[in-house]
Amino acid sequence: MDEATGITERCVAISRAAFGRGDLDAAIADLHRLPAGPAVRGVLAADLLSAVLRSVSPADRDRTRQIADLLEIAERHPPDTTEWPQVRAAARAVVLLRAGVDGEAADDRAMLTELGSLFDQVGGDDNPATAPMVGSVRAMLTYLQALESGDEAALRRFPDEARRIRDGLAGNPAMAHLADIFAGLVDVLGASHRNEDLRPSIAQLGQAVEHLPPDDPLRSAFEEMAVIAGPLTGMYGDSPDAPAPALTDVQLAAMTNLTLRPELGAEGRASYHGSVGSAAVYSGWGVDPARVEQGIEHLRTAVALAGSDSPKRPLHLLGLAVALYHRGELTSSTGDVEEANELLEQARTLAGGPAHPMWAGINEMLSYTRRRRGAVPDPHKAALEGLQEHAWRVLLQSDLPAANLAARRAARDAVEAARQCLTFNEPADAIRALDAGRGLALHAATEVRNIPRRLDDAGRPDLARRWREAAATGTAESLPTDLRHEVLTVLAAPDGGGALLDAPGLDEIRTALAALDADALVYLVPGDGPVPGFAVIAPQRGPTGYIPLANLHVRDDLDVERYLRALARRDAAVADPGRDLTALDDPTDFAASLDSMCDWAWRAAIGPLVERYLPTLARPDAGRPPRVVLVPMGELARFPWQAARRSDGTYAVQLVAFSQAASARMLCLSAALAPVPPAPVGLVVGDPDTGRAAPDLVAARAEAYAIHRSFYPGGKYVGRRMDGSTSRSGPGSVDEVRDWLTSTSPGSGATLHLACHGVINTDPESATSYLLLDGGGRLTAEELVELTARSPDRDIGLVVLAACRTGLAINGYDEAYSLGTAFLAGGVRSVLSTQWAIPDRATSVLMYMFHHHVMAEGLPAWEALRRAQIWMLDPERSLPDRMPARLRQQLHHEELAHVAAWAGFVHWGW
Secondary structure (H helix, E strand, O other): OOHHHHHHHHHHHHHHHHOOOOOHHHHHHHHHHOOOOOOHHHHHHHHHHHHHHOOOOOOOHHHHHHHHHHHHHHHHOOOOOOOHHHHHHHHHHHHHHHHHHOOOOOOHHHHHHHHHHHHHHOOHHHOOOOHHHHHHHHHHHHHHHHHHHOOHHHHHHHHHHHHHHHHHHHOOOOOHHHHHHHHHHHHHHHHHHOOOOOHHHHHHHHHHHOOOOOOOHHHHHHHHHHHHHHHHHOOOOOOOOOOOOOOOHHHHHHHHHHOOOOOOOHHHHHHHHHHHHHHHHHHHHHOOHHHHHHHHHHHHHHHHHOOOOOOOHHHHHHHHHHHHHHHHHHHOOHHHHHHHHHHHHHHHHHHOOOOOOOHHHHHHHHHHHHHHHOOOOOOOHHHHHHOHHHHHHHHOOOOHHHHHHHOOOHHHHHHHHHHHHHHOOOHHHHHHHHHOOOOHHHHHHHHHHHHHHHHHHOOOHHHHHHHHHHHHOOOHHHOOHHHHHHHHHHHOOHHHOHHHHOOOOHHHHHHHHHHHOOOEEEEEEOOEOOEOEEEEEEEOOOOOEEEEEOOOOOOOOHHHHHHHHHHHHHHHHHHOOOOOHHHHHOOOHHHHHHHHHHHHHHHHHHHHHHHHHHHHOOOOOOOOOOEEEEEEOHHHHHOOHHHOEOOOOOEHHHOOEEEEOOOHHHHHHHHOOOOOOOOOOOEEEEOOOOOOOOOOOHHHHHHHHHHHHHHOOOOEEEEEOOOOOEOOOOOOOHHHHHHHHHOOOHHHOOEEEEEOEEEEEOOOOOOEEEEEOHHHOEEEHHHHHHHHHHOOOOOOOEEEEOOOOOOOOOOOHHHOOOHHHHHHHOOOOEEEEEOOOOOHHHHHHHHHHHHHHHHHOOOOHHHHHHHHHHHHHOOOOOOOOOOOHHHHHHHHOOOOOOHHHHOOEEEEEO
């Protein structure tokens, strides 16, 4: 037989196998033996591709490797058929998926974008034959893209989408076995993203895989994953106090064997070496020198395999640097620290800036190595720069829940960086560090409306125009993540106004304090275990200060724990729609816990501040007390610091004026706005009928009506009157409050008093806070930011939230995003909010006296609140002539001097 005849017969056999009438593997082998030149080789490769694709699983490495080879041959001489584009797209999708699974993708973002396009080309969800599989893969790709871009909103939506896909797979007999596997994989990815223990979700996935046939590629893929995942997930032990199990020789050998697979490319091999190295270094808490050495060698191999152009090189450099630093700590080796520092400098250069997901980690470690080396001045500066990543990620988000998720580790990292700053006696830098982890969702909410102006200033009117056009189709908060990413890249650059990501410096804070007539900004930070708490202080004039506070521990003091438990019970009682609000006036468990807490607050923080630090500052102008703006970190936000009590019974509020700020950023934002003088006009909302959604507030109704008649007679009163009837001006609806907030009429006034219900839901999945108005209407904190910012010419001087828990953060104390701070973010000058469920009747007289001091005596809001609270403490208190008889009667029913009656209100802003 001549050569031509042999080739012809071989081509016929290949074609027959491609259409199901021969051995597929033998046909693929024959194809590789054909000469490379003839165009028919490409046509046959395309036919074989179609055959392989009909049965391939992305977990089957042999088949996917064959697909990659066949695709390469077919693309040299592609067939001119209508089917080829779909065949090519499907084959390319399988190759990319396999590369992603093996860690071979050089650019994850580009790979995911191409995969989405390829699935559209093959018919995607519209092709009945491929819809279930394509839908599941598309959902997984969406999740991976969200991980890559940091889109927390998409990640939050994913579980619902995953359940829908899982149910679709379960309804298809051919793919029913994939339903539980898909659900298990979703749980593993979710737990990994949340930094939770992976072992339960991996075990659940393993149970689903057990139902697969022994030769199913998915089973072998899971078993392979378990070889790596088992030791990695066990690194941290069963509890923080339990030692992690040591990595055995058998486990290490099995993990090492995975790195030797011939089909792996450089990227995939680097990923496996990195995983093996981390497991070896930190097994048994990283105290075995031999294991640490073995791990470092694997990590060195990972770095060597990740070329200079690999996007994953910073990750591998960081992994090796951390391991070397760890070995340096074990052995006191300065050489290891030097090398770690050099690797981190390389990683930092490659990462480029805060958009990189490793930016914070690289800079945090760099601050440690620089500190150990002692060769670089201000080594803590690196940790400060690393904190920019948190601001970047929060600004990138499309809604408030997503922003809160993005910020969940910001405060922890900020406190760690602040402690480093204080080690070098740099309290000003410590404040910048703390502020970098505070109120980031609020910062994002305020900056969204400034983006177009910032882009114009940065010389990018084209991007400003795209932003405005996108915002015009909905709310600015719903702008696409890709557009946000592009905008942030421009604005975070040095020539684009990079201060968008930075906390304000000391000079900016001093300027703000001077404008607000305040003496100092004070951050209070609780201790952690044996590490003491501290106060760090930026004064308007004079040197910055730092006070160690050994007693400022939230979890190690019985009085504090009793107070927090009682506060939680009170909050739970308020959340009960059938509650009896009069019970809140009964000074029992909560009031007793408050009483003992007052002594602790003085001992733990306020006493040292008032007695040791404030006397070192220049005395304030005659006629006003020292004024301090507090930023309490963590659970310290739940304490009424103005009620701290000295041993002689004197309360802090009698010595010092206290305000609070969500952050130094928000302090500077408020100070930049011109003050708005009070006037006898505005809107007063009194006990709107919620349609039985919440109990009536009879005393609040009397309070609001009296405040309207006495101080704002030219304004508008909505809600219910004293006899329970609806005001002729309106029932107190959401629309009425919305219209007032956006009104530009001079007759609308600049004061809003809300005597109604405030409701908070801190569930991470649906966290929100809202005012409950007429008919059960809701006005949320998120909408308040938008409403108050919608009319830039609308100047609102004062908002009083005489409602329960309006100062309580929606999600995370350090985010400080509440109903009260939402008004501040929208540009309101002064806000009064509440820390707990306030007693109805006592609040009525406190609020009346507050407005009396504002309107009758012309005091600023912060001093008016202080005077009203001191008035509540005075047994010889005098009564304003205009106080209505109904309110005077409350004086005989209440223990007005008790902390529960007056200390729940906090002032923010001017």
